[in-house]
Amino acid sequence: MINLLRRFTQLAVWLLLLYIPAAGLVGIHFITRGYDIPLENVTWLSHRLYDYFHEMNDPASYIYLVKGSMWSMSIGKLTISDPLAVLESFLSSRTYFRPFLITALIPIFLTVVLGRVYCGWLCPMNPVFEANHWIRKKLTIAGIRFPNVSFSKNNKYYILAGGLLCSFVAGMSVFPLFYPPANVSRIVFMQIFYSSFGFGVGIIMLMLLMEFFISPRAWCRSFCPGGALYSLLSPRRLLRVKVDGVACDNCGDCFTVCEFGLNPVKASDSKECDNCGKCIPACQKHSLKYGAGKGALSNG
Amino acid sequence: MDDKTRRAFLKQSVSAAVLTIGGASGIGALLKRLPMDPVTEGYYYQSAYLRPPGAIPEEKFLTTCIQCFQCAEVCDRKAIRFPGAEAGKGINTPFIIPVEKGCDLCMRCTDVCPSGALRKIDKKDVKMGEARIDDRLCLPWIDRGYCGACTTICPNNAITAGFRNRPEVDKEKCLGCGLCEEVCVQEAKAIRVYRV
Numbered sequence: 001m002i003n004l005l006r007r008f009t010q011l012a013v014w015l016l017l018l019y020i021p022a023a024g025l026v027g028i029h030f031i032t033r034g035y036d037i038p039l040e041n042v043t044w045l046s047h048r049l050y051d052y053f054h055e056m057n058d059p060a061s062y063i064y065l066v067k068g069s070m071w072s073m074s075i076g077k078l079t080i081s082d083p084l085a086v087l088e089s090f091l092s093s094r095t096y097f098r099p100f101l102i103t104a105l106i107p108i109f110l111t112v113v114l115g116r117v118y119c120g121w122l123c124p125m126n127p128v129f130e131a132n133h134w135i136r137k138k139l140t141i142a143g144i145r146f147p148n149v150s151f152s153k154n155n156k157y158y159i160l161a162g163g164l165l166c167s168f169v170a171g172m173s174v175f176p177l178f179y180p181p182a183n184v185s186r187i188v189f190m191q192i193f194y195s196s197f198g199f200g201v202g203i204i205m206l207m208l209l210m211e212f213f214i215s216p217r218a219w220c221r222s223f224c225p226g227g228a229l230y231s232l233l234s235p236r237r238l239l240r241v242k243v244d245g246v247a248c249d250n251c252g253d254c255f256t257v258c259e260f261g262l263n264p265v266k267a268s269d270s271k272e273c274d275n276c277g278k279c280i281p282a283c284q285k286h287s288l289k290y291g292a293g294k295g296a297l298s299n300g
Numbered sequence: 301m302d303d304k305t306r307r308a309f310l311k312q313s314v315s316a317a318v319l320t321i322g323g324a325s326g327i328g329a330l331l332k333r334l335p336m337d338p339v340t341e342g343y344y345y346q347s348a349y350l351r352p353p354g355a356i357p358e359e360k361f362l363t364t365c366i367q368c369f370q371c372a373e374v375c376d377r378k379a380i381r382f383p384g385a386e387a388g389k390g391i392n393t394p395f396i397i398p399v400e401k402g403c404d405l406c407m408r409c410t411d412v413c414p415s416g417a418l419r420k421i422d423k424k425d426v427k428m429g430e431a432r433i434d435d436r437l438c439l440p441w442i443d444r445g446y447c448g449a450c451t452t453i454c455p456n457n458a459i460t461a462g463f464r465n466r467p468e469v470d471k472e473k474c475l476g477c478g479l480c481e482e483v484c485v486q487e488a489k490a491i492r493v494y495r496v
Contacts, residue, residue, distance in 0.1 A: 028375075064374065069368060069369060079414045092364075099414075158316055165325060174331070189369050
C-alpha cells in the first residue's frame, strides 16, 4: 500500500514534468493565435492538451496555473523553490531578496517535520535510480558479479559545502548543472519545448553507469548535495519508521530492501533515513510502522 | 573511541575538509575566469545576445539566476533561448537572440521570475540594448529603395525615417527589444542590437 502510494506520487511528479512544457506550448499558441507559431512540430501530448483546452473560455489562465520545474515551481500565486537553489543564489549573489528567500519556507518546514521525504517521494530521479538498482539486483541473483564499492555517507556533506563554496567564489549557479532533480527537469523541458537538450543527459548517464557497475545507489546514499541538505534539516523530525520490539524477530528482511543501505530497526533514528517506507511492507511480522518521535514502539 | 582511532578520524576529516575547500575554491576560481559576456569576449561577435527585459546588471544577473526556465515557459514568442556551454558563465541562463526572435515587451517573464534576476519594471524603463544601423548594408542608406521595416515595427518610435527614408535611431528612446533586427529584410542584418 505504502509502496503503491509512493509510486503514485512519483508518477504524478513525472506527469507534471511532462505536462508543464507541453501545456506551455499550447498556451503560447492560444495567446499568439496564429501569429507565427502554428501548432505543429509539437508532441503528441500537446495535441491532446490542445483538444482539451480548445473548448474552454480562457484557457491560458488554466494552463499557466502550474509553472516551472522541480527546481522552482509556481502553483497559482504560490512559488515553491528548492532550498538548495535559494541557499546557492543567496550565497553567490550576496544580496537579500526576501520574496525569493521565503519561497523555500514550505519545503524547509516539511523537511523539518517529515524528514527527507523529498528524496523518496518526490525526486523525479529516484524511480530511475531504483529501477537501475532493481536490474542490478536481478542480474546479481542470476549470477553476474559486479564490484561493490561503498563510499562514506559523509561525502555528500563535503559535496554540499564544496558546491556552495564554489558558487560563492565563482558567482554562478553550479548545482543545477548536475543536481539530478534540476538536471532532469531541464532535460525534459528542453526536449519538449526546444527539441534539444544539453550535456545534462551525459551526467545522468554517468551516474546510472556508476551505480550499475561500481556501487549501488551511490549517488543518493553518499553524493547528493540536496539529500545532504535535507539530512541536515531532518534530525529532529516527527515522522519516523519505528519498530515494535516485541514483534520483531531480527530476521533481516527489512535491511535487504532498504534503498539507503540502512538497518531500519536501528538506523531509522539517524538522519539518513528518507521515510520512503519500503521496509514497512517487507516486514512479515508487521513490526515496522510510521510513528511520531524518537525511540522504538516497544522494547522486546 | 580510543586515542588511535580518534587521531585517525581527526586526520581523515581534516584532510577531507582541506580537500573540499581547496577543490571548491580551485574550481570556483576556474569558473570565475570563464567568459562572462559572450558578445564582448568574442564568442558571438556576429550576433547580439541580450538579456530579457527587466534584467538586473549582468554580473548580478549571473549570480542571481537559478536556471529554472519559468521565463521561457511564459514567453509567447519563444524568444528566450538557453545557450549551452559555449556561453561560458552564462550557461543555461536566459538570452534573447534578436536575429532569430525579438522581444515584444509583454513583460510576463518579469512577473514569473522567482529569484529576482528579472525585476518588475515599467515598459518605458526597459534597456536591453541599443540598436545601431550599418549604413553599408541598409537599403535606403545605399540608395536601393525605400524599406521602412524597422521604422514601422519599433514599439517606442525610436527609429525615424530621415532624408530619403534613411532610418536613424534615437539612442535615448531605443529599448533594445530587437524587433527591428528580426524584421530587417537584409540577410546580413543592417540593424543590430548591442548590449550597453
